[in-house]
Amino acid sequence: MMRSDDTPITPDLFADQAPTTLGQAERIGQQSFVLRGFALPWLDRLLPELEAVLQAAPFRQMVTPGGFTMSVALTSCGALGWTTDRSGYRYTREDPQTGRPWPAMPTLFRELAQAAAATAQFEHFEPDACLINRYVPGARMSLHQDKDERDFSAPIVSMSLGLPAVFQFGGFERSDKSLRVPLFHGDIVVWGGVDRLRYHGVLPLKPGQHPRLGAQRINLTFRTAG
Numbered sequence: 001m002m003r004s005d006d007t008p009i010t011p012d013l014f015a016d017q018a019p020t021t022l023g024q025a026e027r028i029g030q031q032s033f034v035l036r037g038f039a040l041p042w043l044d045r046l047l048p049e050l051e052a053v054l055q056a057a058p059f060r061q062m063v064t065p066g067g068f069t070m071s072v073a074l075t076s077c078g079a080l081g082w083t084t085d086r087s088g089y090r091y092t093r094e095d096p097q098t099g100r101p102w103p104a105m106p107t108l109f110r111e112l113a114q115a116a117a118a119t120a121q122f123e124h125f126e127p128d129a130c131l132i133n134r135y136v137p138g139a140r141m142s143l144h145q146d147k148d149e150r151d152f153s154a155p156i157v158s159m160s161l162g163l164p165a166v167f168q169f170g171g172f173e174r175s176d177k178s179l180r181v182p183l184f185h186g187d188i189v190v191w192g193g194v195d196r197l198r199y200h201g202v203l204p205l206k207p208g209q210h211p212r213l214g215a216q217r218i219n220l221t222f223r224t225a226g
């Protein structure tokens with residue numbers, strides 16, 4: 001199907017929706033999409049807000065319940081932040097490092113996450129948690145499911161910044177074969193619905209220099225946690 005302006009449209013995907021001019025939806029699961037470059041037009045405004053969040057709640061390496069220090073450094077903004085320590089994984093209202101509430105989620109973050117969710121046909125997304133992951137070369141995220149959120153009906157919106165990475169998108173068992181999806185600066189992945197509990201991970205980050213973010217990848221994931 002083509003529009004008069006020659007924009008190709010995937011009929012089932014965009015049946016009731018105008019096509020976006022910000023990136024194209026690549027389907028990686030029944031209700032999972034990669035929106036290439038979706039965040040790029042927002043970044044001049046978004047990166048200073050991210051800086052301010054990181055000043056208030058710096059990246060830190062956390063320990064898993066099994067006693068391993070994660071190679072990825074984490075922090076959060078929003079009403080709820082995700083943490084892990086020897087006693088388990090959970091969302092908290094305070095940053096355990098400072099005892100203060102997590103920094104507020106900037107309005108622009110919420111608007112971007114909502115715009116991305118709506119593009120993937122998840123309307124009325126109300127994120128209350130934004131988990132921020134920092135990968136340096138060699139850092140990785142082993143296959144896991146995201147199941148610490150209270151309600152799985154909301155999607156997760158995941159934005160990649162800086163160095164490229166290979167995202168593994170698997171099935172419902174850890175041993176299921178996974179798709180390898182390269183993710184670049186400005187890409188957004190949105191998934192939910194029937195795909196919400198798929199295993200996923202990130203392969204070890206390759207060394208490199210990103211012109212805007214240097215030798216790192218930063219990933220922001222927006223969730224409805226509480």
Ligand code: MD6
Pocket residue numbers: 133141146156157158167189200201202219221
């Ligand atoms: C990452 N992302 O991309 C790790 N989880 O660095 C995640 O673990 C993740 O991207 C749930 C939904 C989207 C994600």
Ligand code: FE
Pocket residue numbers: 144145146200
């Ligand atoms: Fe995850």
